[in-house]
Amino acid sequence: MSEQELQVQEKQMVKQDSETTKPEKYFIPPVDIFEDEDKVTVVAEMPGVKNTGVDVALEDDVLTIRGSQEDETPQEGRLLLQEYESGSYLRRFTVAETIDQDKIRATMTDGLLTVELPKAAPAKPRKIEVKAG
Amino acid sequence: MALIRFAERPNFRNPWAEFERIRQGLDELSHNLVSEGKAHMHATVYPPLNMYETKDALILKAELPGVHPDDLEISLEGDTLTLQGKRLRNLDDKATSYHRREIEAGNFSRALALPTKVDLDNMKATLVDGILTITLQKADEVKPRQIKISTDR
Numbered sequence: 137m138s139e140q141e142l143q144v145q146e147k148q149m150v151k152q153d154s155e156t157t158k159p160e161k162y163f164i165p166p167v168d169i170f171e172d173e174d175k176v177t178v179v180a181e182m183p184g185v186k187n188t189g190v191d192v193a194l195e196d197d198v199l200t201i202r203g204s205q206e207d208e209t210p211q212e213g214r215l216l217l218q219e220y221e222s223g224s225y226l227r228r229f230t231v232a233e234t235i236d237q238d239k240i241r242a243t244m245t246d247g248l249l250t251v252e253l254p255k256a257a258p259a260k261p262r263k264i265e266v267k268a269g
Numbered sequence: 270m271a272l273i274r275f276a277e278r279p280n281f282r283n284p285w286a287e288f289e290r291i292r293q294g295l296d297e298l299s300h301n302l303v304s305e306g307k308a309h310m311h312a313t314v315y316p317p318l319n320m321y322e323t324k325d326a327l328i329l330k331a332e333l334p335g336v337h338p339d340d341l342e343i344s345l346e347g348d349t350l351t352l353q354g355k356r357l358r359n360l361d362d363k364a365t366s367y368h369r370r371e372i373e374a375g376n377f378s379r380a381l382a383l384p385t386k387v388d389l390d391n392m393k394a395t396l397v398d399g400i401l402t403i404t405l406q407k408a409d410e411v412k413p414r415q416i417k418i419s420t421d422r
Contacts, residue, residue, distance in 0.1 A: 142315040142356065142375040166371035168358070181372055183332035183399030208330060208400070212323050216384060219317035220332055247334030247399015 150226050161223040165203070165249075169229070175254045176235070182225045183247035184208065192242045192251055199229045201249060315377045316352065316401075320384075325412055327387060327405045334399030335372070343394055343403060348386065350403070353378045385411045 150162040165180040178199070182190070185203035193200045203225040209215070236256040243250050316331040331352070333341070341354035358374040386408040393404045 142373055142377045144315045144317055145373075168370055168372045169368040170365045171368060172365045179372065181334045181399075183334040186398055205398075208319070210321050210323060210328050213321035213328060214323070215319070216322050216327075217318060217320035220319060222332075244398075246336070246396075247332070 147221060161221070162226040163221070163223055164227055165201070165225040167227065175252050176231065178229070178249075178251040178253070180225070180227065180249045180251075181247065182244075182249050184222055185225065185244065185247065185249070187244035190242065190244050190249055192240070192249075194231070194235065194237055194240060194253075197231050199231050199251070199253070200226070201228075201251065202226050203249065314379045316379065318379075318381065322384075325407055327383060327385060327407060329381075329401075329403040329405070331401045331403075332399060333396065333401050336396070336399075336401075338396050341396065341401070343392075345387070345389055345392060345405070348383050349380055350383055350405075351378070351380045352401075 145166065148164040150164055165182050167181070168177075168179040170177055178201070180201055180203075182203035182205075184205040186205070189204045191200075191202040191204075205222060205224070208222050231253065234256045235253045239254045241252045316333055319330045321328045321330075329350070333354075333356070335358065336354055336356045340357065341352070344351045344353075353376075355376045356374050358372060383405070387405040388408050391406040395402050
């Protein structure tokens, strides 16, 4: 793949269906989702979020990833230039395969959250032999 | 002679009606653009930066998730700060099927003119949790100085 220049992607805000009691801004983190034989992996970009600020939940086949961080404004600092906003991140997915919920692993490094969802055994494709009978 | 009803001669009533309409339209347009919170300064070059100023220092922050410190180069020359680097994504090719690919990989390079003089020897940069923080101490001559007021003559 040829090297390309990274483009600026404006952060999208999550549209809330209902109002929350606290005014909170949630952004939609860009994700990569890929799948191989035994697991589905979701990688989300959440810069500024530490692993303590991450919340991953799977309920009713809906995977919710949420990341929160503290306000980055330094003390006694005056804002000169702002080209991006920081806030919390939220994204939900419906997971199609049956997932083994006990084996979900999530790691957070360098602002990238990686969630591994291993597929439960019955979901693995099994070839059934058709015998002549 | 065509008889035009009095009420249907808009020009007579208000020659500026057309202009009023245009002005209202533009007002609504600008309200829509500005009411999204503060007026955004759109970055056109990656990475988008936030810059803060304290009494003694200039602090720059950038969101660079997934960038390794070895792939990042920060240099300072006079008044210009240059950020260069690349972001690699290790894409497994073995039997993986992608459902979504939104995270980009590639190079970036950005030069920024700093608003004040900074001390070239006193620069600190940290890359934590995907946020790059560059702290530059202001040059001595630019730091605000208190002038003591004395009451003797």
